[in-house]
Amino acid sequence: MTEWVKLELDIDRFDDARFEPYLRRAQSAGTRFTTMAALDDAPEQRRALYHLNKACSADIPDRGPFYTYDEYVAQRIDVATFNPNGVIVATLGADWIAMSATSLHPDQQFAFSEMTGVLAPHRGKGLSLALKLLAIQFVRSSGYRRLVAFHHPRNETAIAMNRRLGFVDQVR
Numbered sequence: 001m002t003e004w005v006k007l008e009l010d011i012d013r014f015d016d017a018r019f020e021p022y023l024r025r026a027q028s029a030g031t032r033f034t035t036m037a038a039l040d041d042a043p044e045q046r047r048a049l050y051h052l053n054k055a056c057s058a059d060i061p062d063r064g065p066f067y068t069y070d071e072y073v074a075q076r077i078d079v080a081t082f083n084p085n086g087v088i089v090a091t092l093g094a095d096w097i098a099m100s101a102t103s104l105h106p107d108q109q110f111a112f113s114e115m116t117g118v119l120a121p122h123r124g125k126g127l128s129l130a131l132k133l134l135a136i137q138f139v140r141s142s143g144y145r146r147l148v149a150f151h152h153p154r155n156e157t158a159i160a161m162n163r164r165l166g167f168v169d170q171v172r
């Protein structure tokens, strides 16, 4: 059985200023950041999110076959924890190139980083750090102080990304 790497970020200790340059750099290069809420969460946008999530998830170790579109809507969007304000999307022209989705869990008082993904041609430029800065600001403005992420132990890039942001091994 997979022993997940469980990471947690203390939102109060996160220093936005360290990561704002990544956001500005991406914006200067023409990348736009929005949310599913701002995009009205319409059917065509749900389909674009699905294709983006599917393409990025192909690089998650042992991910296995991805959902069909109908399964994705039923299991990832039409669920109580889906929050369109917490789904940040990065676009370049008409292309959707990256995403970061965060859910809120009031019963346990933490936010959960569901999925951060950048299409392969756009990786290595700090885009994930820009997305996660916006995700962390969403978590803070929603009144939460803990952001949790689980990763496959072989997903070294994602683990490094989160450690770079200040995530540490979960102790609880």
Ligand SMILES: CC(C)(COP(=O)(O)OP(=O)(O)OC[C@H]1O[C@@H](n2cnc3c(N)ncnc32)[C@H](O)[C@@H]1OP(=O)(O)O)[C@@H](O)C(=O)NCCC(=O)NCCS
Residues within 6 Å of the ligand: 056, 057, 059, 060, 114, 115, 116, 117, 118, 119, 122, 123, 124, 125, 126, 127, 128, 129, 130, 155, 156, 157, 158, 160, 161, 162, 164
């Ligand atoms: C993980 C992922 C989102 C990173 O996106 P990215 O935009 O390429 O990452 P960034 O350029 O913002 O790099 C952020 C940090 O991640 C780490 N990182 C990025 N690419 C790395 C690589 N190839 N090897 C090791 N660490 C890497 C570094 O710590 C980097 O910070 P630094 O360059 O300042 O040291 C991207 O690789 C991806 O979409 N992977 C497939 C989907 C996935 O596994 N998502 C996570 C599961 S939810």
